[in-house]
Amino acid sequence: MVTARQIAQLCGVSVATVSRVFNRPATVSAATREHVERVARDLDFSPNEAARALSRQRSTxxxxxxxxxxxxxxxxxxxxxxxxxxxxxxxxxxxxxxxxxxxxxxxxxxxxxxxxxxxxxxxxxxxxxxxxxxxxxxxxxxxxxxxxxxxxxxxxxxxxxxxxxxxxxxxxxxNASGAADAVRHLAALGHRRIATITGPHGNVPAAARTDGYLRGLAEAELPFREDLVVTGDFYRESGFAEMRRLLARADPPTAVFAASDEMAVGALLAARAAGCRVPDDVAVVGFDDIEVASLVDPALTTVAQDKxxxxxxxxxxxxxxxxxxxxxxxxxxxxxxxxxxxxxxxx
Amino acid sequence: MVTARQIAQLCGVSVATVSRVFNRPATVSAATREHVERVARDLDFSPNEAARALSRQRSTxxxxxxxxxxxxxxxxxxxxxxxxxxxxxxxxxxxxxxxxxxxxxxxxxxxxxxxxxxxxxxxxxxxxxxxxxxxxxxxxxxxxxxxxxxxxxxxxxxxxxxxxxxxxxxxxxxNASGAADAVRHLAALGHRRIATITGPHGNVPAAARTDGYLRGLAEAELPFREDLVVTGDFYRESGFAEMRRLLARADPPTAVFAASDEMAVGALLAARAAGCRVPDDVAVVGFDDIEVASLVDPALTTVAQDKxxxxxxxxxxxxxxxxxxxxxxxxxxxxxxxxxxxxxxxx
DNA sequence: CTGAAAGCGCTTACAG
DNA sequence: CTGAAAGCGCTTACAG
Structure with missing residues (x-):
C-alpha cells in the first residue's frame, strides 16, 4: 500500500504537507497542492484509516x-x-x-x-x-x-x-397524523364504530398512533369509546387474537385501525377465520406499508412510512x-x- | 479511556507484557498474567482497535x-x-x-x-x-x-x-435438489406438463434451479419439452409476464415451477388476472420461502432456503x-x- | 506556506 | 519470562 511518506518523497515535500493537502487544503499553496494531488491520484493513495483514527482520535x-x-x-x-x-x-x-x-x-x-x-x-x-x-x-x-x-x-x-x-x-x-388520516378516512366512509388495535405500552410510535386515533375520532366528531381500544404488540399473532375478540362481541366494530401492518394482516386472517368478509363486514386499515400489504387479500389499505x-x-x-x-x-x-x-x- | 500503559504502570510491568497477556497469554507467567488481567478488568480496559489495527496491519x-x-x-x-x-x-x-x-x-x-x-x-x-x-x-x-x-x-x-x-x-x-424436489412433488400430484420460469441467465442459483427442474423431470420419467422453459429475472413482474404468456398458449402447462417466490407471486397474480384458478387450473410452486409466501392467496408451496x-x-x-x-x-x-x-x- | 518533531496506543522481533 | 525500542501511518501544534 502506498503511504503518505512515499507521496511526500516523490513530491519533495514533507508528510505534514501531504497530510494538509487532504485535511486542510486551504493552508497549502496551490502549486504544491496540485502537485501532491496529482501524484496521490496517480498512485491511488488514500490515507490509512487506522492511522488516521489513531492520531485524530476519531474514525470515519x-x-x-x-x-x-x-x-x-x-x-x-x-x-x-x-x-x-x-x-x-x-x-x-x-x-x-x-x-x-x-x-x-x-x-x-x-x-x-x-x-x-x-x-x-x-x-x-x-x-x-x-x-x-x-x-x-x-x-x-x-x-x-x-x-x-x-x-x-x-x-x-x-x-x-x-x-x-x-x-x-x-x-x-x-405517527399521530398518519393514524388520524386513517381514522378520518374510515369515518368518511360512514363508519361509526371504529376500533383500534394498538402497539405495545411504552413504545413511542405506538402511543403516537393511539393519539392519532383519538384525534381522528374527534375530528370526525365521533365519540371515543374505551372498549374500542385494545392492545397488541405490533406482531401478527396479537392482531389475530385481538381481532378475534373484537368480532366475537355483541356489537363488533365495523372498522378496525391496526397500528401495524403485521397486526392488520393478523386481523385479516382472524376475520377470514371468523367467516367475516373484509371490507364488507368489517373494514381494516394498517400502518407501515410493508411489502405484504399489497399482496394480502384483500389488499391492505395502510399508512405508508417513508422507509x-x-x-x-x-x-x-x-x-x-x-x-x-x-x-x-x-x-x-x-x-x-x-x-x-x-x-x-x-x- | 484507559490505556495499556496505565495498566502497565499500575501492575509494575511493561506495556509489552500487558500486550502479551492479551495476545499470547501462554508466554506470560501465571502470576503476572493474573495480576494484569485483574487490573485490566477492574479498569474496564480493552485495547484500542485503531492502534491495534495499525500495528498488526489487520483489523477485527x-x-x-x-x-x-x-x-x-x-x-x-x-x-x-x-x-x-x-x-x-x-x-x-x-x-x-x-x-x-x-x-x-x-x-x-x-x-x-x-x-x-x-x-x-x-x-x-x-x-x-x-x-x-x-x-x-x-x-x-x-x-x-x-x-x-x-x-x-x-x-x-x-x-x-x-x-x-x-x-x-x-x-x-x-438449488438443484430443491428444484428437483419441487418438480417431483408436482409430478407425484399427477402433473405431466410442468413448466418453469427460470431466473436470469448467468446467475448461478438460477442455472442450478433449472438443472434441478430437468433432474426432477427425469426422475419422474417425464419428457423434457423446451417450450416449457421460459426465462424470468427473479422479480415479480417477469413472473407475471411469463405466466400470462404460458396461460395464453393452446396447451398451457398444468403446473409451474417458478425459480423464486417473487416470480411465483407474479404468476399467481397473472393466473388470477387470466381467470385461472390456482391450484385447480394450474399449480404453482416457488423458491425461497420469503415472508409473503404464506400470506398470498392461495398460500404458496415453495422451496425454503436456510436464510x-x-x-x-x-x-x-x-x-x-x-x-x-x-x-x-x-x-x-x-x-x-x-x-x-x-x-x-x-x- | 512549510518542515521537524511529538504523539496517537498498540505489537513484535530482539536481547537478556 | 520480561523489558527497551522500533515501528505501524497518520495528524497537529509549534517554529520559522
Whole structure:
C-alpha cells in the first residue's frame, strides 16, 4: 500500500504537507497542492484509516446498534433493508461507513432480564473503535438502555424512540397524523364504530398512533369509546387474537385501525377465520406499508412510512452533529395514506 | 479511556507484557498474567482497535460488499435481515464486526455501464481499513466484478455466486435438489406438463434451479419439452409476464415451477388476472420461502432456503480462513420443500 | 506556506 | 519470562 511518506518523497515535500493537502487544503499553496494531488491520484493513495483514527482520535465510522438477540426471538424490523439503504447512501456521500456493532453476547446465551445486550460493552466498543457517532435502532424495549449511549456524549440518533442527551436526537414518522388520516378516512366512509388495535405500552410510535386515533375520532366528531381500544404488540399473532375478540362481541366494530401492518394482516386472517368478509363486514386499515400489504387479500389499505427517508434523515442528523455542536431537532417524517381494498372505499 | 500503559504502570510491568497477556497469554507467567488481567478488568480496559489495527496491519472488522446503487433500482435481497443476523452473531462470537462498505458512488450518480460501484474503490477501502476479510452479497450481476476481490488475496466469501481465488469460497443453497424436489412433488400430484420460469441467465442459483427442474423431470420419467422453459429475472413482474404468456398458449402447462417466490407471486397474480384458478387450473410452486409466501392467496408451496444459515455459514467459512491458510470447500445448504396450498396437494 | 518533531496506543522481533 | 525500542501511518501544534 502506498503511504503518505512515499507521496511526500516523490513530491519533495514533507508528510505534514501531504497530510494538509487532504485535511486542510486551504493552508497549502496551490502549486504544491496540485502537485501532491496529482501524484496521490496517480498512485491511488488514500490515507490509512487506522492511522488516521489513531492520531485524530476519531474514525470515519458510524456504529449501528441493532439488537438481534432480543428476548423476542422473532424480532424483525419492518423495513430494515430500506433503512440501511438510506443510511448507507447518505453516510457514504460524506465518507462515513456503517459498523454493525456486536458484542460477544450476541452469539448466544444471555441473561434473560437484560433488554439490550450489555450496553456497557457497546459503549466500550464505541470508544475502542473511535466511532464518530451512533445510530440506534429500537426493537421496542431498548429505550431505557439507549440512554446509556445518549449520555456517553457521542453523537447519537435513534430511530422511533425519543432520545435525549447532550448530543442526541431521533427520527420518527408523524405517527399521530398518519393514524388520524386513517381514522378520518374510515369515518368518511360512514363508519361509526371504529376500533383500534394498538402497539405495545411504552413504545413511542405506538402511543403516537393511539393519539392519532383519538384525534381522528374527534375530528370526525365521533365519540371515543374505551372498549374500542385494545392492545397488541405490533406482531401478527396479537392482531389475530385481538381481532378475534373484537368480532366475537355483541356489537363488533365495523372498522378496525391496526397500528401495524403485521397486526392488520393478523386481523385479516382472524376475520377470514371468523367467516367475516373484509371490507364488507368489517373494514381494516394498517400502518407501515410493508411489502405484504399489497399482496394480502384483500389488499391492505395502510399508512405508508417513508422507509428510506428514515435512513436518510438519520444520517443527515448525525452528519450535522459531526460538523457542528448544535443538536438537530427531532425529525418527524410525513406519512401517506395508501388506499387499497381492505377499507372498502374502492367498491 | 484507559490505556495499556496505565495498566502497565499500575501492575509494575511493561506495556509489552500487558500486550502479551492479551495476545499470547501462554508466554506470560501465571502470576503476572493474573495480576494484569485483574487490573485490566477492574479498569474496564480493552485495547484500542485503531492502534491495534495499525500495528498488526489487520483489523477485527469484516467488510460487507452490498451493492445498493445497482442499475436495477429496486434491487432487494430476499432475506437480507436474516442473513445479517446470522453473519453478525457468528462473527461476534469471535470478536469480529461487520463494516458495511460504501463508496462515494453509492450516494448517487454513477455511470450506468458499471455493474458494481467501482470495485477498485472497494478494494482500496478494504486496504485502508485493514479489513480481515470480505463477505460479498451478489445482486445478480456482480459476479464479474467480484473477481477483483477474490484476486486481491484477502479472505473472501461470496453468497450465491461461485467465487474462486487464492483465499475465496462461497455459500449457496442446494438449488438443484430443491428444484428437483419441487418438480417431483408436482409430478407425484399427477402433473405431466410442468413448466418453469427460470431466473436470469448467468446467475448461478438460477442455472442450478433449472438443472434441478430437468433432474426432477427425469426422475419422474417425464419428457423434457423446451417450450416449457421460459426465462424470468427473479422479480415479480417477469413472473407475471411469463405466466400470462404460458396461460395464453393452446396447451398451457398444468403446473409451474417458478425459480423464486417473487416470480411465483407474479404468476399467481397473472393466473388470477387470466381467470385461472390456482391450484385447480394450474399449480404453482416457488423458491425461497420469503415472508409473503404464506400470506398470498392461495398460500404458496415453495422451496425454503436456510436464510439465517447463509449468514452463519458465510461467517464460518470466513473465520476458518482467518485462522488457517486452508480454503474451505464451497458450502451447499440444504433446502426444504414447504407444502402449502398453491400446489394443490392439500385438497 | 512549510518542515521537524511529538504523539496517537498498540505489537513484535530482539536481547537478556 | 520480561523489558527497551522500533515501528505501524497518520495528524497537529509549534517554529520559522
Amino acid at each position: 465510522m458510524v456504529g449501528l446498534v441493532w439488537d438481534t438477540d432480543h428476548r423476542r426471538h422473532s424480532w424483525r424490523h419492518p423495513f430494515l433493508q430500506d433503512l440501511l439503504l438510506g443510511l448507507k447512501s447518505a453516510l457514504s456521500s460524506r465518507g462515513y461507513h456503517l459498523l454493525m456493532l456486536a458484542t460477544s453476547d450476541d452469539s448466544g446465551s444471555r441473561n434473560p432480564g437484560a433488554s439490550l445486550a450489555d450496553p456497557v460493552a457497546y459503549v466500550s466498543m464505541t470508544r475502542r473503535h473511535h466511532l464518530a457517532g451512533l445510530v440506534l435502532i429500537d426493537s421496542g424495549t431498548d429505550a431505557e438502555a439507549f440512554s446509556a449511549f445518549a449520555h456517553s456524549g457521542l453523537p447519537c440518533v435513534a430511530l422511533d424512540v425519543a432520545l435525549s442527551g447532550p448530543r442526541a436526537t431521533y427520527v420518527t414518522s408523524d 428510506r427517508g428514515f435512513g436518510t434523515a438519520a444520517a443527515g442528523a448525525l452528519l450535522s452533529m459531526l460538523d457542528s455542536d448544535e443538536v438537530p431537532e427531532p425529525v418527524r417524517l410525513p406519512t401517506k395514506l395508501v388506499v387499497r381494498d381492505s377499507c372498502g372505499s374502492q367498491r | 472488522m469484516v467488510g460487507l460488499v452490498w451493492d445498493t446503487d445497482h442499475r436495477r433500482h429496486s434491487w432487494r435481497h430476499p432475506f437480507l435481515q436474516d442473513l445479517l443476523l446470522g453473519l453478525k452473531s457468528a462473527l461476534s462470537s469471535r470478536g469480529y464486526h461487520l463494516l458495511m462498505l460504501a463508496t462515494s458512488d453509492d450516494s448517487g450518480s454513477r455511470n450506468p455501464g458499471a455493474s458494481l460501484a467501482d470495485p477498485v474503490a472497494y478494494v482500496s477501502m478494504t486496504r485502508r481499513h485493514h479489513l480481515a476479510g470480505l463477505v460479498l452479497i451478489d445482486s445478480g450481476t456482480d459476479a464479474e466484478a467480484f473477481s477483483a476481490f477474490a484476486h486481491s488475496g484477502l479472505p473472501c466469501v461470496a453468497l450465491d455466486v461461485a467465487l474462486s481465488g487464492p483465499r475465496a469460497t462461497y455459500v449457496t443453497s442446494d 439465517r444459515g447463509f449468514g452463519t455459514a458465510a461467517a464460518g467459512a470466513l473465520l476458518s480462513m482467518l485462522d488457517s491458510d486452508e480454503v474451505p470447500e464451497p458450502v451447499r445448504l440444504p433446502t426444504k420443500l414447504v407444502v402449502r396450498d398453491s400446489c394443490g396437494s392439500q385438497r
